[in-house]
Amino acid sequence: MRNFEYARPADIAGALRLAADPGAQFIAGGTNLLDLMKGGVAQPHSLVDITQITALAQIHELPTGGVRIGALAANSDTALHPLIRERFPLLSRALLAGASPQLRNMASVGGNLLQRTRCGYFYDTAFDQCNKRLPGSGCAAIEGFNRNHAILGAGKSCIAIHPSDMSVALVALDAVVQLRSARGFRGVPLVDFQRLAGDTPQLDTNLGPGEMITAVDLPPNPWQAHSVYLKLRDRASFAFALVSVAAALDVREGVVQDARLVLGGVAHKPWPVPQAASLLRGLPDTQRFRDVAEAALQGAVPQRDNAFKIELGKRAIVRALSLAAFPQEA
Numbered sequence: 001m002r003n004f005e006y007a008r009p010a011d012i013a014g015a016l017r018l019a020a021d022p023g024a025q026f027i028a029g030g031t032n033l034l035d036l037m038k039g040g041v042a043q044p045h046s047l048v049d050i051t052q053i054t055a056l057a058q059i060h061e062l063p064t065g066g067v068r069i070g071a072l073a074a075n076s077d078t079a080l081h082p083l084i085r086e087r088f089p090l091l092s093r094a095l096l097a098g099a100s101p102q103l104r105n106m107a108s109v110g111g112n113l114l115q116r117t118r119c120g121y122f123y124d125t126a127f128d129q130c131n132k133r134l135p136g137s138g139c140a141a142i143e144g145f146n147r148n149h150a151i152l153g154a155g156k157s158c159i160a161i162h163p164s165d166m167s168v169a170l171v172a173l174d175a176v177v178q179l180r181s182a183r184g185f186r187g188v189p190l191v192d193f194q195r196l197a198g199d200t201p202q203l204d205t206n207l208g209p210g211e212m213i214t215a216v217d218l219p220p221n222p223w224q225a226h227s228v229y230l231k232l233r234d235r236a237s238f239a240f241a242l243v244s245v246a247a248a249l250d251v252r253e254g255v256v257q258d259a260r261l262v263l264g265g266v267a268h269k270p271w272p273v274p275q276a277a278s279l280l281r282g283l284p285d286t287q288r289f290r291d292v293a294e295a296a297l298q299g300a301v302p303q304r305d306n307a308f309k310i311e312l313g314k315r316a317i318v319r320a321l322s323l324a325a326f327p328q329e330a
Contacts, residue, residue, distance in 0.1 A: 001037050005046035011053060012212065016182050018048045019210045026050055026212060028072055029106035031099075032115040040125050041116075041133060056110075056214060059083060065220040068178075071110030071213040075166065076101065078109055088218055090227035090248055094169035097231045100238045110213040113167060113177065113193070116204060117160035117268075118240055119149070131157045131201045139201075146303040148242065151310060153267040158201030159303060161265055162194060163240045168264035169229055170216065171272055172246035178215040181208060187217070194269035201268075223248035223260070226327060230320040231264075232312060241265035243313045245320035249280065256280045256325070263296065266313060273317075284325035286318065293317040 009015040018024055023045030027033055036042035050056065056072035059081050067083050078084055079095035099107065121127045121140040129138035141149055141159050149159040167190065175190040194205050207213070226249040233239040244264035250257040261276035273296040280288055293314035300310045 001040070002043055004037075004044055006049065007046065008049040008052055012056070012180065012214070015048050015050050015053065016180070016210065016212060018046070019212065020182065021046060022209065024048050026110075028108040028111050029074070030111075031103050031107045032111065036116060036123075039123055041123060050212070062217065067218045069109050069216045069218070071108060071215055073109050074105055075099075075107045075109065075112060076104040079104070087224060088169075088173060088221070089224060090229055090246060091166065091169045091173060091218070093229040094165040094231075094244075094246065097229060097244075098165040109166070109216055112164055113190075113213060113216075114205065114207070115164060118163050119160040120145075122160060132160060132197075133202070135200075135202050142303065145305060147305040148240070148265075149303055149306055150267050151300040151302045151306060151313075152263070152271050152297075153196045153269075154301065155197060157199060158197035158268065160197070160201070160268060162204075162267070162269050164270075165229070165231060165241065165244060165264065167194065168244055168246045168262050168270045170218075171270040172227075172248050172260040172262040173218055173221060173223070174260075176217045176219075177213060178217060179207065179211045180214045181211040183210075190216070191270070191272060197268045204268075221248070222250040222252075222258070226251045226324045228320045228324040228327075230316055230323070232316055243309055243316050245313075245316045246270075247317075247320040247324040249284070249321075249324050251284070251325065254283065256282060256284050261292065261296065261317065261321070263313060263317075266300075266309060280321070284321075286322065289318045289321040289325075290314075292321065 025044035027047045056070045058070045075095050079092045085092050127140045129140035170190050176187045177193045228247045231241045231244040246262045248260040259276045259280040261273040263271040275295045279292050
């Protein structure tokens with residue numbers, strides 16, 4: 001790890017002034033950033049520690065009936081907060097599926113949104129081919145071991161996946177990321193905040209220079225009673241998803257009115273399945289669930305080692321939708 005400057009501002013304005021340096025980077029829990037720095041993958045000139053800005057750690061109700069989660073709210077505090085458990089159980093379940101209790105106590109909501117892929121070729125600087133770390137160098141994973149990599153939305157530049165459980169649930173809940181910079185404020189739907197690799201795999205998000213995540217807003221939703229986060233992984237804890245599914249249904253008098261379905265572990269960002277809403281409207285049945293699963297994975301392009309994710313994903317979708325539609329039978 002190379003030397004860096006360190007500052008701990010007392011307020012947002014001070015943090016934004018320090019972030020004007022192109023080599024500066026915000027740090028909160030540091031559960032991902034510090035690992036990247038130790039491995040020489042991230043090399044910021046200065047760290048701006050925002051953990052003293054307590055206003056960013058609050059979780060409170062919005063006038064609309066939604067909830068605002070401060071960027072510094074710990075993952076564990078968010079998962080167990082009464083407003084989140086009562087109104088957004090899908091998010092609570094996704095957060096509790098991630099990492100370990102110790103990491104959830106340190107990791108922040110804002111940091112979770114900005115975490116980098118766990119692709120081994122990205123983390124290991126002994127590999128020169130990594131377009132995410134060294135743009136233009138190639139992607140070693142395409143010809144290497146790629147069991148955990150993307151099957152949807154990937155191109156030739158990068159086949160890494162986004163590792164966040166929380167983001168998958170937030171996309172399903174139509175979350176909006178609140179950003180602030182010296183230029184002012186803006187809100188970005190989370191589905192548009194994180195990026196596919198495209199021709200710029202080094203850019204994981206649409207966060208602008210000098211911008212800070214201040215909060216995540218959740219609008220009121222009808223999904224509480226019929227939502228599921230299903231995570232399939234190699235071991236029961238402290239493992240990233242091979243495939244995950246956030247499924248949320250608006251069910252009234254036994255009829256599906258609307259639906260949200262988002263996949264994790266399969267793409268460079270959480271992968272929404274927009275066809276789910278139209279395919280699922282009406283009386284829920286397993287044949288419709290299979291139709292949704294087929295539509296969701298129709299465009300999948302597997303690599304040498306991860307073709308199993310296609311069938312795994314289909315089965316996970318059917319199971320998640322069944323659990324969401326018929327929670328009394330779970």
